[in-house]
Each structure stands twice: as C-alpha cells, then as structure tokens.
Amino acid sequence: MKKSIFYHAGCPVCISAEHDIVTLVGESNVEIVNLGEDRSKLDTAENAGVKSVPALVTPNGNVLHINFGASMADVRG
Amino acid sequence: MKKSIFYHAGCPVCISAEHDIVTLVGESNVEIVNLGEDRSKLDTAENAGVKSVPALVTPNGNVLHINFGASMADVRG
Numbered sequence: 831m832k833k834s835i836f837y838h839a840g841c842p843v844c845i846s847a848e849h850d851i852v853t854l855v856g857e858s859n860v861e862i863v864n865l866g867e868d869r870s871k872l873d874t875a876e877n878a879g880v881k882s883v884p885a886l887v888t889p890n891g892n893v894l895h896i897n898f899g900a901s902m903a904d905v906r907g
Numbered sequence: 908m909k910k911s912i913f914y915h916a917g918c919p920v921c922i923s924a925e926h927d928i929v930t931l932v933g934e935s936n937v938e939i940v941n942l943g944e945d946r947s948k949l950d951t952a953e954n955a956g957v958k959s960v961p962a963l964v965t966p967n968g969n970v971l972h973i974n975f976g977a978s979m980a981d982v983r984g
Binding site for chain 1: 911923924927928930931932936963965967969971972973974975
C-alpha cells in the first residue's frame with residue numbers, strides 16, 4: 831500500500847494525534863512530516879490540500895484534517 | 908486489538924471520511940455508528956468526548972475529530 835503522509839507542526843494536539851494515527855494505521859504505512867522543522871514541505875502540504883495541522887493525506891490523495899492544532903497560516907508564521 | 912468506533916451522521920463529509928478510515932485502519936478494526944439513524948448512541952458518543960462528526964474514538968479512548976461535518980448540536984437537531 832502506498833504510504834499516507836501525516837503532517838504536523840509539533841504542537842501538543844499534533845503529537846497526541848500522531849501517536850493515535852501511527853498506532854491505528856501502522857508505523858510502516860505512514861510518513862511523518864513536521865512542518866515546523868521541515869519548512870520546505872509547506873508548499874507540498876498546501877498543494878495536497880492541507881489547510882490545518884494535524885492532517886493525514888491518504889494514499890488516494892484525500893486529506894483528513896484531524897482535530898485542530900494550527901492553521902497553515904499560523905505554521906507559516 | 909480493541910475496535911475503534913467511527914461516529915458519523917450520514918453527511919457527505921462523513922461518508923468520504925468513513926471510506927478513508929475503513930481503508931486505512933481495516934474494516935474489522937472499526938465499528939461504524941450513524942448517529943443520524945441510531946440516535947440512542949448520541950449520549951454514548953458525547954460522553955466519549957465526541958464534539959462533532961465525523962469522529963473516530965480510538966481503542967484507548969482518544970477522540971480524533973476528522974474534518975468537520977456537523978456539530979453534535981446539529982446532529983441532535
């Protein structure tokens with residue numbers, strides 16, 4: 831199966847959701863991207879449709895926004 | 908693994924998220940509850956911490972609110 835990508839920004843809401851998602855989906859099925867640290871991925875995430883973090887982009891390209899940590903504008907600062 | 912419970916209310920946002928979650932987590936690992944049809948589960952869902960649907964309650968009791976379909980107040984009507 832193609833991997834999902836979990837985008838977060840290091841906030842507490844994100845970390846909590848990350849643990850849940852990794853447990854549910856399986857560590858080997860998810861790539862984790864911290865947009866707070868890896869800012870070169872911000873454009874990639876927004877182009878994929880990510881409007882807030884944490885968010886999970888599924889293998890078929892759907893975006894699941896999970897809870898609400900921070901808007902992309904906040905992450906860009 | 909104890910099952911997760913996916914709560915939704917039949918709205919298009921919910922159905923789309925349901926398909927994604929079932930694909931990612933595996934059909935046998937998720938119980939699906941449609942609060943629009945099974946209104947006796949509304950209290951159970953709210954007591955579990957569900958504030959909007961669609962939402963996934965994980966086996967360890969965390970609530971992941973996914974995208975935003977409708978608030979629980981809207982579902983109660």
